Amino acid sequence: MATVSEFRICPTTGLKVHSAAEKLIKANAVVAVVFLAIGGLFGLMVALTRWQAVHLLPADWFYLALTAHGFDVLLAWIIFFEIAVLYFASAILLNCRLAAPKVAWAAFWLMLIGALVANVAVLQGGSSVMFTSYVPMKAAPHFYLGLILFAVGALLGVAVFFGTLVIAKEEKTYEGSLPLVTFGAVTAAIIAVYTIASGAIILIPTFLWSIGLVSHIDTLMYKLVWWGMGHSSQQINVSAHVAVWYAIAALVLGAKPISEKVSRLAFLFYILFLQLASAHHLLAEPGLSAEWKVFNTSYAMYLAVLGSMIHGMTVPGSIEAAQRARGFNNGLFQWLRKAPWGNPAFSGMFLSLVMFGFIGGISGVVLGTEQINVMMHNTLYVPGHFHGTVVAGTTLAFMAITYLLVPLIFRREVMFPKLAKIQPYLFGLGVLGISVFMMGAGTLGVARRHWDMNFADAALTFDYPPAAFLMMALNGLSAVMAATGGLIFIVVVVGSVLFGKKVEGKIDLTGGAAVAKYGSAGTLKIPGTAVLVAVFFTCFVLYYFVNWKYLSELWPLR
Amino acid sequence: MASPNKPGDDERVPFMQRLLDNPFLLLFLGVASPAVLYTIWGIMEIIQIPIAK
Amino acid sequence: MAIQPPESRLWWKEPVAKVELIWVIVAFLWGLVMFFMMIYWHAAGKQNISSEAYRVDPASYQKKAEELAEKYKTGERAGIPIVKPPAGSDIYLIARLWQWWPIFELEKGKAYRLHISSLDWQHGFSLQPVNINLQVHPGYDFVQTITPKDKGEYTIVCNEYCGIGHHQMTGKIMVVD
Ligand code: HEM
Ligand SMILES: [Cu+2]
Ligand SMILES: [Cu+2]
Numbered sequence: 001m002a003t004v005s006e007f008r009i010c011p012t013t014g015l016k017v018h019s020a021a022e023k024l025i026k027a028n029a030v031v032a033v034v035f036l037a038i039g040g041l042f043g044l045m046v047a048l049t050r051w052q053a054v055h056l057l058p059a060d061w062f063y064l065a066l067t068a069h070g071f072d073v074l075l076a077w078i079i080f081f082e083i084a085v086l087y088f089a090s091a092i093l094l095n096c097r098l099a100a101p102k103v104a105w106a107a108f109w110l111m112l113i114g115a116l117v118a119n120v121a122v123l124q125g126g127s128s129v130m131f132t133s134y135v136p137m138k139a140a141p142h143f144y145l146g147l148i149l150f151a152v153g154a155l156l157g158v159a160v161f162f163g164t165l166v167i168a169k170e171e172k173t174y175e176g177s178l179p180l181v182t183f184g185a186v187t188a189a190i191i192a193v194y195t196i197a198s199g200a201i202i203l204i205p206t207f208l209w210s211i212g213l214v215s216h217i218d219t220l221m222y223k224l225v226w227w228g229m230g231h232s233s234q235q236i237n238v239s240a241h242v243a244v245w246y247a248i249a250a251l252v253l254g255a256k257p258i259s260e261k262v263s264r265l266a267f268l269f270y271i272l273f274l275q276l277a278s279a280h281h282l283l284a285e286p287g288l289s290a291e292w293k294v295f296n297t298s299y300a301m302y303l304a305v306l307g308s309m310i311h312g313m314t315v316p317g318s319i320e321a322a323q324r325a326r327g328f329n330n331g332l333f334q335w336l337r338k339a340p341w342g343n344p345a346f347s348g349m350f351l352s353l354v355m356f357g358f359i360g361g362i363s364g365v366v367l368g369t370e371q372i373n374v375m376m377h378n379t380l381y382v383p384g385h386f387h388g389t390v391v392a393g394t395t396l397a398f399m400a401i402t403y404l405l406v407p408l409i410f411r412r413e414v415m416f417p418k419l420a421k422i423q424p425y426l427f428g429l430g431v432l433g434i435s436v437f438m439m440g441a442g443t444l445g446v447a448r449r450h451w452d453m454n455f456a457d458a459a460l461t462f463d464y465p466p467a468a469f470l471m472m473a474l475n476g477l478s479a480v481m482a483a484t485g486g487l488i489f490i491v492v493v494v495g496s497v498l499f500g501k502k503v504e505g506k507i508d509l510t511g512g513a514a515v516a517k518y519g520s521a522g523t524l525k526i527p528g529t530a531v532l533v534a535v536f537f538t539c540f541v542l543y544y545f546v547n548w549k550y551l552s553e554l555w556p557l558r
Numbered sequence: 559m560a561s562p563n564k565p566g567d568d569e570r571v572p573f574m575q576r577l578l579d580n581p582f583l584l585l586f587l588g589v590a591s592p593a594v595l596y597t598i599w600g601i602m603e604i605i606q607i608p609i610a611k
Numbered sequence: 612m613a614i615q616p617p618e619s620r621l622w623w624k625e626p627v628a629k630v631e632l633i634w635v636i637v638a639f640l641w642g643l644v645m646f647f648m649m650i651y652w653h654a655a656g657k658q659n660i661s662s663e664a665y666r667v668d669p670a671s672y673q674k675k676a677e678e679l680a681e682k683y684k685t686g687e688r689a690g691i692p693i694v695k696p697p698a699g700s701d702i703y704l705i706a707r708l709w710q711w712w713p714i715f716e717l718e719k720g721k722a723y724r725l726h727i728s729s730l731d732w733q734h735g736f737s738l739q740p741v742n743i744n745l746q747v748h749p750g751y752d753f754v755q756t757i758t759p760k761d762k763g764e765y766t767i768v769c770n771e772y773c774g775i776g777h778h779q780m781t782g783k784i785m786v787v788d
Binding site (some may be wrong): 013059060063093129130134136137174175176177178179180181218219220246247249250251254255256257258259260261262283284285286287288289290293294298301302303305306309310313314317318365369370371374375376377378379443444445447448449450451452455457458459460461462464465524526529530533537540541544548551552554555556557558 | 612613614615616617618620622623625627628630631634635637638639641642643645646648649650652653656657658659660661662663664688689690691710722731732733735737739740741742743744745746748749750751752753755756757758759760766768769770771772773774775777778779780781782783
Binding site for chain 3 (some may be wrong): 608
């Protein structure tokens, strides 16, 4: 049993904070941010290379940097931060001690060592295989070993999370059901188990193959199982950042879910179906039947998309309800105009929500449509799409909640408040550009992971249309903007954590005015959200059918 | 907070709520669903690809 | 609040607001529309990737492709044979580090059974500027029945990263009347 002295009471939220949990959250979050800095730098270099007029890196360095970028941001930054989110959503929100802190530290070190080993392997130059490492292209054995150590560590972290849930229940540290945010974290953790299991099933034989103990890895089988990890890990991100949206809406605005039942059902759809979408990556593959492709790529008849569309309404809806209860009742959108746009936690969260829906979400469904995929597979449309999900969506949401973790967990004031205030806008706008311009270039056929769209050294030459070069230049400019936003984030966070003024006593997250009681189903009024959702739906339907129109003009294929 | 003395307090918790309150059952479902529908079904299809004449 | 346990013990029994319910229904129906759209396109659309594929060992695939190329060779470009197979026939395209081989000359409006396979690593068949993109695996012969719609010179770009020569890997398909 933990003794009382291992806890402090948070003066702002009244939650009991377990000091071991707090230390682990700090460690994981700090390492995450460091990897974001490293990976973001690689991303900038990649983007500046693809800007043909700048063409920064030579070919071998470009492929190396792209491999490092993928690994450091997609795996290291995101998953370290997610482990922090899991500990926060379990130990802190449930007023509970963290299960087995020693195991949690072992998890931390395994992940860190694994990530460093993989980085060393990539930087040594012999493992520029992209983070997907499709066989039979071979990386150095320690590349796979690093990934495996990282995954084992992450699995331990997930186990600690589940252990904490058990303790909280046994020790009755909360009453009734789990808070919705914790339930979202449960969703993420469940998906993580499948993700990591898939990773182990495929990476361990691949490692053995790289040291000569296994003679052959089937390329299709590799892709099938690898994407069980690769895509599902994106679904961990979705679940985690949706949980973060709910958490920020609650902490900053005192918003409460408009319906526990509907929001939890939406998470249940994630648990059951989200991972099927790993098939998005196999739509252009030989040998898999149309039945398998259609069923899996549609998450079993789009039930997981339904989940996302629900969250896309209930999060802004809960914000609108909370704002209206505060008295911002004029017209359709006063609640939105009077939202705390100067608070980077809120603005980051709202931008994340909007861009994830409009950019990442819509493009993802279109890209994942069985037939339409043939016009986009492996073009820049793909990275365009997922910078809309995992950067505009997840990364921005995680940045936003960091602005709350700094005062609540690190107990430091956020330094450079003026910079912090503009940071989400700068980063958000930059990422919007990266996403849209890469998607545009992809529509024009430009290949992803490609050093030279001029084909200068190719025996048979080809010219992409001039518009494609323009897109890549705009992409480069947007990358500079996003990188600036990223740098400001790093400076503000690292500065605050190291040198920020210590926070004493209660802090004001909500900007005053506690929320009045509101919202039973009968009286709920969220007309503004209804309009936003209608606009979203119209865009979705139009964009979806426009792409079918394009498809119908393609050369016949069967 | 669960308020103790509301009417219907001793009412049985509905099935769906009990399901959603059980993380380990959800864990089982969340792993079994993609394991069967995506992974195993997919592996079956790959295994069945015929050999070229 | 979402960071606290639900207020009511039996939250499952709380009614759902009307706007929310409407949105759930609309979103669900839209999902069905998108799902059946894919099935409908299999019945009525002309652009459906076939899933026809065979396991093949790279050496025998190479042999088939070379035999075909020898039989119907009409010329050469940049050291790569230009091959004009009869309309409607099976044609074999090789992907290898870092080349698409051979160059095909196809007739507009005629269907061909295009086989694609790799002799080494994975490659990406990306036909430009049409923008048809298919994944190419070693050990698997992927068969598409493809009908060129317009005449002209088309380029095959490799869009699966395949090592340091990836960005030099181009090929051609010529479509004639
Ligand atoms: C300053 C911010 C960023 C910039 C400028 C940037 C830019 C780029 C560019 C230009 C590409 C290459 C596309 C290609 O040639 O195929 C790329 C790939 C990628 N980016 Fe980013 N990115 C940024 C942040 C992020 C973040 C935060 C994440 C993840 C959370 C991320 C995940 C990825 C992944 C997974 C790839 C694919 C790598 C691969 O093809 O193997 N990026 N990024
Ligand atoms: Cu290639
Ligand atoms: Cu390539």
